[in-house]
Amino acid sequence: MSRDAESHSAAPFRAAHGAGDSWQTAAGEIIRQLGALDQSYRLGVIYVTPPFARNLREIEVLLRQATGVPHWIGSVGYGVIATGVEVVEAPAIAVMVLPIPEAAFRVFDGVVDETDGVTRSHADWLGETAAPLILAHADTGNRMVPGLIRDLVEETDGFMVGGLACASGVGAQLADGPTGGGLSGVMLAPDRTPLQTGVSQGCTPIGAVHTVTQSEGPVLLEIDDRPALEVFKRDLGEPLASRLEQVAGRIFAGLPVPGADDRDYLVRPITGIDVDHGALAITQGVEPGDPILFCRRDSRAAVEDMRAMLADLKRRIGGRPVRGAHYVSCAARGPHQFREPEREHQLIREAFGDAPLVGFFANGEISNDRLYGYTGVLTLFF
Structure with a gap:
């Protein structure tokens, strides 16, 4: 402003x-x-x-x-x-x-x-x-x-x-x-x-901005027409992609604000990972077509x-x-x-x-x- x-x-x-x-x-x-x-x-x-x-x-x-x-x-x-x-x-x-x-x-x-x-x-x-x-x-x-x-x-x-x-x-x-x-x-x-x-934001994006292609409320089923968990793990990279239990409190979802610059997004915690169905859950409902990214939150990212x-x-x-x-x-x-x-x-x-x-x-x-x-x-x- x-x-x-x-x-x-x-x-x-x-x-x-x-x-x-x-x-x-x-x-x-x-x-x-x-x-x-x-x-x-x-x-x-x-x-x-x-x-x-x-x-x-x-x-x-x-x-x-x-x-x-x-x-x-x-x-x-x-x-x-x-x-x-x-x-x-x-x-x-x-x-x-x-x-x-x-x-x-x-x-x-x-x-x-x-x-x-x-x-x-x-x-x-x-x-x-x-x-x-x-x-x-x-x-x-x-x-x-x-x-x-x-x-x-x-x-x-x-x-x-x-x-x-x-x-x-x-x-x-x-x-x-x-x-x-x-x-x-x-x-x-x-x-x-x-x-x-x-x-x-106190966070740093770890990948590109994606598009939600299938969801049920706060549950992400598909991103970019692929299983949501697959896209998430690709953005994470190793070793976190193989150690998902370490994601909590470190990796978050970001919901870009329409019409704003690329630094403006709403940070939302990831509340669940369904390995069997390749799904993710966050704390806010999303709809197909919504943009989404993933971001790292730690002291270095904050600074x-x-x-x-x-x-x-x-x-x-x-x-x-x-x-x-x-x-x-x-x-x-x-x-x-x-x-x-x-x-x-x-x-x-x-x-x-x-x-x-x-x-x-x-x-x-x-x-x-x-x-x-x-x-x-x-x-x-x-």
Whole structure:
């Protein structure tokens, strides 16, 4: 996604993080790091880890009162990400404040089973705003979320980034107060918030894009008019083709996104291999004619793909300085996939320096109109 208008504010984005046994200690450290803020800071983003989930509202109240920033959105992640740090499995808070005028954004919440309320409430603003960026948080317990994402993107002609919270229900999200149960977040006007977004799959394709020619729901019977398992083993090569018991957690199916570039595909686990019938099962239904590929997921593939995504973003922003960054990573990535702590934000820092950064580890990641898994979604503001 590209938004190339000039910024209307020279004030810097500011990010901070805090940790400690109490939320008051962590929030106090954030207030100290942020320092004095002028009236140009109108929007804040808060992420907390599960130990502070029940205190999310209190944290927002304290930060609003201490900083003077009036509008806040946020959620609960398995871990939080801030400039120079990732914190998982420990109580922590990560925050960013954005110097964006109130005319340039609209906070929304309450998207539980339909999106009409958002488009009605903000009809005038949307009528004057072309293709907003929608930074959204979603409830993992709401099965309608994938459809709500598609509907809101279509109805606003926007582009959505964000992720699924690791907590559910009212109070698991913030959008000018506690909310939850569906989608909430903020819509940003592109003429005031120029940006670029990119998706890292954490995988590397191991063969060509194929075509499903026979299937039953999530069971692949034939690919390219040949038994699905035969095509799979050919892409695997030796020694994995003769050691299929080692495939789990290493090799995945990729479902290319129609109309997107060749790096954009939905990663889905392989859940079964039927040697007798030459079939494979994955976690999503497919139909004859659908494209499919197979991909490797490990620490090397994750680094390779992350660097490729960052290089593409760097090319697209054309040397303009990055004022702030927002990053959502799958909970199955981070140290679990990269094999060392804080590797993802280190790679971002290598590409874009010490730009203020905030983010969280999610239960699923949103890019444009789709819910992904195993990905990292980076948004750069410049």
